Amino acid sequence: METYRLYIDGHFVDAEGGRTKPSINPFDGEAIADIPVASPGDAEKAIAAARRAFDEGPWPGMSGEERSALIGALAARMKERQKELAANEARDSGGTIAKCGADAYLAQRQMAWFGEMAKRYNAEAREIEGMSRPGRSFNYTIREPIGVCASIIPWNFPLLMAVWKLGPALATGNTVVLKPASDTPLNALELARIVDEIGFPPGVINIIAGPGGSIGEAMTTSPLVDKVAFTGSTEVGRDIMAKAAGTLKKVTLECGGKSANIVLHDANWDIAVDGSIFASFYHQGQVCESGTRLLLPKDQHDEFVGQMVAKLEALPMGDPLDPATRLGPVVSERHMATVLDYIELGKKEGATLACGGARATEGPLGKGYFIQPTVFTDVTNDMRIAQEEIFGPVLCVLRYDSEEEAVSIANDSIFGLGGGVWSEDLDHAREIAARLRTGTVWINDWHLLSERMPFGGYKQSGIGREFGEEGLNEYTEVKALHVDDTRTRDNKPWYDMLVPREKTDA
Numbered sequence: 001m002e003t004y005r006l007y008i009d010g011h012f013v014d015a016e017g018g019r020t021k022p023s024i025n026p027f028d029g030e031a032i033a034d035i036p037v038a039s040p041g042d043a044e045k046a047i048a049a050a051r052r053a054f055d056e057g058p059w060p061g062m063s064g065e066e067r068s069a070l071i072g073a074l075a076a077r078m079k080e081r082q083k084e085l086a087a088n089e090a091r092d093s094g095g096t097i098a099k100c101g102a103d104a105y106l107a108q109r110q111m112a113w114f115g116e117m118a119k120r121y122n123a124e125a126r127e128i129e130g131m132s133r134p135g136r137s138f139n140y141t142i143r144e145p146i147g148v149c150a151s152i153i154p155w156n157f158p159l160l161m162a163v164w165k166l167g168p169a170l171a172t173g174n175t176v177v178l179k180p181a182s183d184t185p186l187n188a189l190e191l192a193r194i195v196d197e198i199g200f201p202p203g204v205i206n207i208i209a210g211p212g213g214s215i216g217e218a219m220t221t222s223p224l225v226d227k228v229a230f231t232g233s234t235e236v237g238r239d240i241m242a243k244a245a246g247t248l249k250k251v252t253l254e255c256g257g258k259s260a261n262i263v264l265h266d267a268n269w270d271i272a273v274d275g276s277i278f279a280s281f282y283h284q285g286q287v288c289e290s291g292t293r294l295l296l297p298k299d300q301h302d303e304f305v306g307q308m309v310a311k312l313e314a315l316p317m318g319d320p321l322d323p324a325t326r327l328g329p330v331v332s333e334r335h336m337a338t339v340l341d342y343i344e345l346g347k348k349e350g351a352t353l354a355c356g357g358a359r360a361t362e363g364p365l366g367k368g369y370f371i372q373p374t375v376f377t378d379v380t381n382d383m384r385i386a387q388e389e390i391f392g393p394v395l396c397v398l399r400y401d402s403e404e405e406a407v408s409i410a411n412d413s414i415f416g417l418g419g420g421v422w423s424e425d426l427d428h429a430r431e432i433a434a435r436l437r438t439g440t441v442w443i444n445d446w447h448l449l450s451e452r453m454p455f456g457g458y459k460q461s462g463i464g465r466e467f468g469e470e471g472l473n474e475y476t477e478v479k480a481l482h483v484d485d486t487r488t489r490d491n492k493p494w495y496d497m498l499v500p501r502e503k504t505d506a
């Protein structure tokens with residue numbers, strides 16, 4: 001079995017006391033690798049290394065071109081090892097090889113894009129127009145790195161989330177301590193091996209695996225950390241923000257969602273039925289911006305649900321490594337129990353099961369953590385299954401009378417991450433989209449994100465953005481510069497305010 005180590009200050013090291021634990025394949029419950037379990041002491045070593053690399057190392061002062069070359073080399077190596085990373089991801093997370101293959105492709109492409117962006121964050125000056133009067137002063141801003149970033153990521157997109165955190169931090173000249181989720185540490189630790197081959201200055205990238213509670217605490221409270229970047233549940237996001245408050249760290253949070261998928265009366269069902277399945281059941285529903293509340297016009301409800309259920313029941317479930325598999329297991333036994341509890345809750349709350357509703361155990365599925373794709377109808381928006389994130393293959397269907405009502409149901413949520421509208425009338429769909437209080441809206445589509453577009457949440461779905469210019473800016477401080485162009489007394493407004501002006505010409 002493969003053994004991994006922590007990556008701290010440019011070295012592979014064991015966790016304190018040599019503690020390890022197996023990483024599990026959710027398809028069959030088998031151990032696939034031996035993973036170090038970092039202690040708070042290990043986290044402190046990683047943070048100290050990142051601090052030294054920022055304060056004393058060459059990294060933050062390098063030119064954008066130099067940093068770009070290293071990030072580009074990292075992307076190129078990730079591309080060469082794409083297939084292997086995809087297979088690791090499928091075995092560690094239960095994501096299908098179709099999904100993990102797409103992720104491994106996107107991961108290297110996005111890292112390459114961050115490498116390109118690094119060239120732009122070379123203390124590029126932005127002149128503030130209108131303030132600089134000829135013969136007086138020149139005013140401009142520059143963006144500088146924040147410092148040490150503590151990055152904490154979830155288990156649903158282990159490799160992509162690592163890229164989303166490392167890419168912008170590195171492109172803008174920060175140093176990083178990255179912590180993968182305990183259920184899916186493999187690819188972050190594999191990435192450490194690739195990073196090591198490239199030759200970043202020691203301490204710029206540190207990757208440690210361990211429990212969120214204990215090492216997360218060190219990462220969010222250490223006075224040596226300047227920024228915390230987190231993706232995960234809203235509950236943990238709140239806790240992280242509270243802990244980071246003690247030292248007023250910069251915080252970006254990408255948290256949960258309960259996104260509304262609105263099918264309008266004139267939607268093209270040729271794509272809307274499959275699209276609604278994709279919106280909610282991709283990666284077994286373990287995607288933060290999934291369309292987990294499907295809003296259907298009352299008079300089309302039964303027919304639409306009927307078509308969906310027939311297709312869902314035919315989706316092949318099985319080994320994530322089999323290219324024919326469309327639904328894999330959920331990530332862990334513990335998470336399976338949580339999702340099954342929500343299904344029980346839905347029944348108690350009075351929703352109707354249109355399909356699924358239980359663990360799937362036929363044949364080889366019995367050893368893994370499989371849940372039947374589940375659709376609840378007769379859901380009302382005040383039910384807990386409509387308000388809370390289930391993060392599994394469970395869809396809630398709600399009926400609406402008017403579009404007014406659909407918009408109001410969509411916005412009646414503490415979350416605001418994704419959302420979607422299906423309609424043949426694009427202008428009208430855009431009017432509806434404008435009324436949704438949410439960070440991303442897809443019209444006749446779902447899940448597609450681009451490194452060039454900002455992604456993030458309204459309301460309790462998060463703080464800040466990832467990707468795009470907005471996302472890169474989250475990793476910078478802004479410095480304002482005022483340069484006196486004249487170097488004479490004549491134009492200084494502060495004479496006569498405090499210092500008496502000496503009459504030089506008298």
Ligand code: NAD
Nearest residue numbers: 153154155180181212213216232233236254255256257288
């Ligand atoms: P989680 O919040 O339990 O864990 C996320 C990460 O935080 C893990 O690395 C975990 O070890 C760590 N952690 C746990 N407790 C911590 C603490 N007290 N302090 C510091 N770190 C701690 O979430 P999860 O179960 O891994 O992932 C699923 C959740 O993530 C879902 O709610 C989903 O919506 C959300 N998510 C959001 C996005 C997004 O972009 N908005 C993306 C993916 C997942």
Ligand code: MN
Nearest residue numbers: 023024092183
């Ligand atoms: Mn695993």
